[in-house]
Amino acid sequence: MRIGVLWNKLADPKNIPRLFAFSLGIILIVGLIVPMALNPDQLYPRPAPQVQVDEGLAIAPYDRGGEVLSQPGIIKPQYPDNAEALGMITGYMSPPAQWISSISPYFGTSIYSSPGGLIDEILYYTRGFDTILESSILMMSFIIASWLSINYTMNRKNDEKEIKADVKKAINESTQVANEVKVNDLKARSKQLRRDN
């Protein structure tokens, strides 16, 4: 294949997502042979899997210890100077959460039921700026979607070019149908003639 043909294919917007998906797939397959190992010295530390479950803690995989407003829990900031009060509300749970965790050993198995304070400390204290950005991405997509649903820009019904193309298509199709009818008619007639003779 000549390279010009390839360039022309690259210039078609329709082919670009396919090309991108293909190259992404290649890189992900290469990723299978890259040695992967979790660095134990993580910024957001957590105990090894199953350790807390075996110990029988009430909020098993998410227990970070600490007492509300008196003793900080196990939580590590990147820059301790910027988050001096970190860890003070790590262990906070609402009264219903405390009650459920007292009667069920499976309370901690979903992210929704991890100690509320821990999520708050990461989302709104140490990484608060990320949370603002995430919600602004959502807000922008809602603005775009609502604008599009009010002013439907993809509407082609009144587009002149589109109408012209449709008329041309219709003419072509009707001539095609007429030709087919003609051919079939001829065939039927010749058959009839043969039978008559």
Added chain:
Amino acid sequence: MDFVTLGGNLLGTIPLGDIVLYVTPFNLFLFAVLLGFTLLIALSKPETQVEATMHNLNNTEVKVGPKEFKQRRFLSIICGIASAGAMITGDLFNFTLFMALVGILNIGIVSAVKQTTVLNSAFNYGLIAMMCSLPLFGGAAIILAATGTLSLAVLSQMPASPMVVFGAVLMLIGILGESGVAPFFASKAEMFRTAGSPFIVIIHLSSLFIIVRAVEILLLVLW
């Protein structure tokens, strides 16, 4: 590589918890240029295109209506601010979030247009932008898993392991797709063929600046 060797002396930091924005002459220059350009866009009026018609002595005007103008100006200003933020951020995940925001705003600026060919290419770009969230956030997550941190100041002091290199390559392909660099340019280049010049130019400028910044970040992480 240390960011002092790349961007010049550290002028100061803006601490926001774990996310510390840092200001070097290089980053400050990019930030100021983008903010200045955003201001120009906020003040300027869009251009009108004149198209010659085929087989006819006639011209058609492609104008930007008042409603479309308001929507596109708003999105362009946010896009300018978001890319300016990406210039001074000192956190890997923060950068990918800015990148995702810029991507979605680029689609939004174009989606207000009424030309169907432009909308088709914007749709194709949207498909890429959607796919890009996997390599962008996945790359940042792999780098976090390999080094245990997301702060660029700490990452720049660490040696790169094969896992970090893989994460950086993943991030790179995400950035390439999101900012529409060759060979993924066609869907984004077609988006520019519409009226309303300053709004279209911010799409171009934001991806240009983000590529420059991404090169700096990859150098910080890998060297």
